[in-house]
Amino acid sequence: MIRSVLRTASTTLIVLGALTTAALANDFAPQISKEVAEKIRPWLSDPAVVDAVKAQNAKTGGLSDADIDKLDKQWRAEAKGGGGPLVNEVTGNALSSFLKGKKEASGGLYSEIFVMDAKGLNVGTSDVTSDYMQGDEGKWQKTYPVGPDAVFIDDVEFDESSKAFQSQVSTTVVDPATGKPIGAITIGINVEKL
Template identity: 30%
Template structure:
């Protein structure tokens, strides 16, 4: 063989090896996770290539956020005790979707919520809920762990939601603690036929991914990226239901009327700071967001000291637990008054301002429209909340002076029982 062709062949083979190597390295690493079966959140899907695929809302959220952080996932269904045992010994990278656990908090690192469940005590007919009722729950579930931690007496633990509902229908238990979506699936499967239930709201339950110590030590950047992408991966899952929207709207309307009866919100807006140009607004907003919440910007301190802000603080305190924040925003979209420090100064790019300013039409003699935000998780307060916003109108049909925004704890707002 000629030396030249031989050399060219060797060169070609060498280049192929060099080029192929980065391609192999570019394959994303695998995140090995355990979870438990809980339709519609985590469930075994159809087999692909001999492996069962785990799907469902929560599984899809975790897969989405992990992928955006540069990782593929291997998810398996396993009993809780085995999952915790495996996580303790770093045999897996993580375990989801579970309630906060004092045990796991000592051996693993918790993400931001990867799911939001709505828990209700379900009773037959119009039976009121009291703590002395015979409570049924699914064994090994987050609900069972929560009941035990809160000191509730559990009458029966069973293997499945269907079995739990059957016991409730036959009167073997007085009430069942269950997620709303799980009960919806039973209803759609006609397992509720002929049975009238009353739903007593208990809590919004945030569920988490716990990552093992070895994984977080070896991949310190993962969790920050994972958490930042969760909101977009959960898009659509935190919307208010039609019934929740109605109830929160009615509550918000009463609160707005009460506030307007005791506070002059127009005067508060007029007395607040106002910038000369949009360029000034953006400069201040950049400085504000860079400092908040670790430090209070100078302008923020000035706004918090205003009489209008003090009045908002006092009004919020009169609804402690229900009202989480109050702010008045002028027509430029900047803060005129606030009950507490906000994360940014300019609110003009947010739906709670834009939706209200775009839709200010009212019926003659009617109230201005209310915009309700989707549910969002407040990490600092460890609670879920919504914001209700409404325009601050002039008397003479002129453009709105601005927007008033009230933050509401969703659990407090939906604490009453409802027919199911």
């Protein structure tokens, strides 16, 4: 009897938690969309972003799925180990410096920023991500392949590292010369700062 009551209470808490999270995502979507339109999109056409994505697309365009899996495994091992050639190459490039500057200038609103190429691979990051290949996740699948105006706002979740509630917003990176998608960007938004 006690186990049954505990199970029911536990299930109720899980359902309530899920409903609260979904409500939070919906509550902040208009403010997040405004942030993307007014503050983020304008700097996505900066040559620091566009040139880096185009250069990486030229470099990674011919990679096979096996090549990408190998790179992703390498990244994951290096990320857990505190760095290595692949992680250091990405986090030390000019685009990553640009993104770190945008994060710092946000006054804590942006908890992380990373840009992906046409395959969903990291081009630049403000912080080390857990994986290199984002192409199997909604942040890439619901932006780059969808088109130039795509925006994907994920649920609000509590982020242990920043000790804050955040939502990841992703949008397509477009070549301003052609209007065509070339990659995507994800920004962690601290909703408590909106």
